[in-house]
Amino acid sequence: MSTNPKGQRRKYHISQRASQISPSGIRRFFDLLASVEGVISLGVGEPDFATPWHISEAAIESLEKGYTMYTSNLGMPELRQELSRYLRNNYNLEYDTDGELLITVGVSEALDLAMRAILDPGDEVIIPDPCYVSYNPCVVLAGGTPIMVPTNEQNNFEIGAADIEARITSRTKAILIGYPANPTGAVMSRDKLSEVAEVARRHRLLVVSDEIYAKLVYGVEHTCVATLPGMKENTILLGGFSKAYAMTGWRIGYVAAPKEIIAAMTKIHQYTMMCAPTMGQVAAIEALKSGEDSATEMVKDYNRRRMVMVKGLCDIGLSCFEPKGAFYAFPSIKCTGMTSEEFAERLLTEQKVAVVPGSAFGEYGEGYVRCCYATSLADIEEALTRMKRFVDKHQKGGLT
Amino acid sequence: MLKEILKILQSDARITTKQISTITGTPSAEVTKLIKQAEKDRIILKYKAIVNWDKVEDEQVWALIEVKLTPQKDVGFDSIAERIYRFPQTRTVYLISGSYDLFVLAVGKTNHEVADFVSQKLSHIEGVQGTVTQFVLKRYKEDGEIIEEKEGVKRQPVTL
Numbered sequence: 001m002s003t004n005p006k007g008q009r010r011k012y013h014i015s016q017r018a019s020q021i022s023p024s025g026i027r028r029f030f031d032l033l034a035s036v037e038g039v040i041s042l043g044v045g046e047p048d049f050a051t052p053w054h055i056s057e058a059a060i061e062s063l064e065k066g067y068t069m070y071t072s073n074l075g076m077p078e079l080r081q082e083l084s085r086y087l088r089n090n091y092n093l094e095y096d097t098d099g100e101l102l103i104t105v106g107v108s109e110a111l112d113l114a115m116r117a118i119l120d121p122g123d124e125v126i127i128p129d130p131c132y133v134s135y136n137p138c139v140v141l142a143g144g145t146p147i148m149v150p151t152n153e154q155n156n157f158e159i160g161a162a163d164i165e166a167r168i169t170s171r172t173k174a175i176l177i178g179y180p181a182n183p184t185g186a187v188m189s190r191d192k193l194s195e196v197a198e199v200a201r202r203h204r205l206l207v208v209s210d211e212i213y214a215k216l217v218y219g220v221e222h223t224c225v226a227t228l229p230g231m232k233e234n235t236i237l238l239g240g241f242s243k244a245y246a247m248t249g250w251r252i253g254y255v256a257a258p259k260e261i262i263a264a265m266t267k268i269h270q271y272t273m274m275c276a277p278t279m280g281q282v283a284a285i286e287a288l289k290s291g292e293d294s295a296t297e298m299v300k301d302y303n304r305r306r307m308v309m310v311k312g313l314c315d316i317g318l319s320c321f322e323p324k325g326a327f328y329a330f331p332s333i334k335c336t337g338m339t340s341e342e343f344a345e346r347l348l349t350e351q352k353v354a355v356v357p358g359s360a361f362g363e364y365g366e367g368y369v370r371c372c373y374a375t376s377l378a379d380i381e382e383a384l385t386r387m388k389r390f391v392d393k394h395q396k397g398g399l400t
Numbered sequence: 401m402l403k404e405i406l407k408i409l410q411s412d413a414r415i416t417t418k419q420i421s422t423i424t425g426t427p428s429a430e431v432t433k434l435i436k437q438a439e440k441d442r443i444i445l446k447y448k449a450i451v452n453w454d455k456v457e458d459e460q461v462w463a464l465i466e467v468k469l470t471p472q473k474d475v476g477f478d479s480i481a482e483r484i485y486r487f488p489q490t491r492t493v494y495l496i497s498g499s500y501d502l503f504v505l506a507v508g509k510t511n512h513e514v515a516d517f518v519s520q521k522l523s524h525i526e527g528v529q530g531t532v533t534q535f536v537l538k539r540y541k542e543d544g545e546i547i548e549e550k551e552g553v554k555r556q557p558v559t560l
Contacts, residue, residue, distance in 0.1 A: 360560060
């Protein structure tokens with residue numbers, strides 16, 4: 001018997017490392033969600049499209065042919081070749097298929113590997129706040145210390161180079177960013193990203209860049225960090241197929257990075273994961289070979305819904321920064337005087353609409369909620385109608 | 401912009417002008433103008449629902465009819481086709497390449513009604529050399545819509 005931090009007795013010993021990371025703060029909210037019927041959920045984090053059929057079909061065919069064994073630790077050679085071609089065509093980046101690319105189980109694994117490969121105990125990683133929920137825990141699990149940099153609506157939720165530089169110490173090893181961003185929908189402009197890159201170069205820091213939403217941008221261009229001058233050798237580029245090709249359940253991601261780093265990551269990967277799922281890798285090959293049209297169509301569709309969501313939120317009095325990427329809107333709920341958790345909980349019980357409290361994504365997400373618009377137009381409009389009723393009822397007088 | 405509006409309408413004809421305006425970032429008045437013009441130009445022919453009649457007791461018989469024509473002097477295929485497509489029993493009429501000339505989709509209440517249409521009307525039209533009628537047994541997909549969609553994809557209600 002031992003005790004947990006709250007002093008309660010518990011039966012099993014749980015490592016300090018695992019105890020150190022907090023479970024998602026909104027667990028209670030999830031349980032509540034499951035108990036309410038007729039909910040429209042804007043709380044999802046994945047496409048509402050099924051995987052394009054030609055991609056699924058390629059995987060089915062591979063099963064019929066018996067492609068059911070392990071692949072190379074690095075991933076299937078054909079997939080690495082297609083990926084290399086993709087990075088060349090899209091970013092004019094040359095990555096060696098033998099040693100500079102690694103296929104992973106989603107970006108999630110890639111991120112974990114990256115942190116474990118580059119951090120020693122006490123090393124610091126600079127991360128924007130708010131950010132995707134797993135950045136912070138992945139750093140902690142690898143023994144590192146996350147150093148959060150506040151970002152806000154006024155600077156478009158872009159991380160500022162000066163804010164990064166002010167936090168650099170002798171222990172700083174990397175800057176971990178994810179743009180287009182979950183939860184804010186923010187996209188880093190080329191100029192702002194160049195400033196960040198400049199700081200990274202000057203201080204010899206790695207930039208770990210989660211670019212899973214790279215293809216989901218609207219009216220702006222996504223800049224890949226590795227394409228900036230001198231940055232290819234300082235970047236661990238993480239990407240995947242989940243969002244652009246509606247392949248979340250296939251669990252295929254990748255890393256493109258300098259040889260030494262890929263070698264370190266591959267060691268961990270081969271002992272903990274062996275290889276990414278074979279069927280998923282076959283699907284990913286098909287996605288890269290001929291999924292471009294499907295991806296483009298989906299992006300067009302998200303954009304239509306984005307327009308409706310953003311205008312709708314603004315119309316009901318929840319001011320909303322214009323998200324130029326991913327599929328989330330991140331409206332401010334400050335006019336209600338509620339915390340984001342309280343807002344989400346009461347919106348769910350009173351109007352049966354699920355949104356994710358911004359506080360789940362960090363201290364600076366407080367005052368906002370994440371609304372995913374990868375759902376049908378009809379549901380978006382119904383959700384907005386219900387949210388209007390909620391906001392009208394709870395808006396604090398004189399603050400609008 | 402018209403193409404974008406047409407694509408939106410083709411996937412959902414009941415969408416409102418206001419919604420199209422929001423989606424495309426085009427003023428409502430402009431959207432209305434473009435749609436009105438497209439209707440006038442017969443770019444938009446009609447707004448209809450895709451119905452799964454099998455779910456309603458009102459049964460329908462569908463027949464795909466291959467029609468072979470005899471080319472006639474001074475009368476093109478168009479005028480023979482017109483004599484055929486004027487019949488309300490025909491739902492779709494295409495001129496096609498291959499071993500026959502017209503593809504006709506005819507719909508009736510009973511097999512008998514469709515058979516009567518073919519034997520009494522269609523085959524007597526001057527220029528019609530022969531017909532092959534195939535009755536539809538089951539419809540799987542209609543105008544891009546899968547008729548009996550299996551249980552939809554289930555997403556987790558919340559993911560971070």
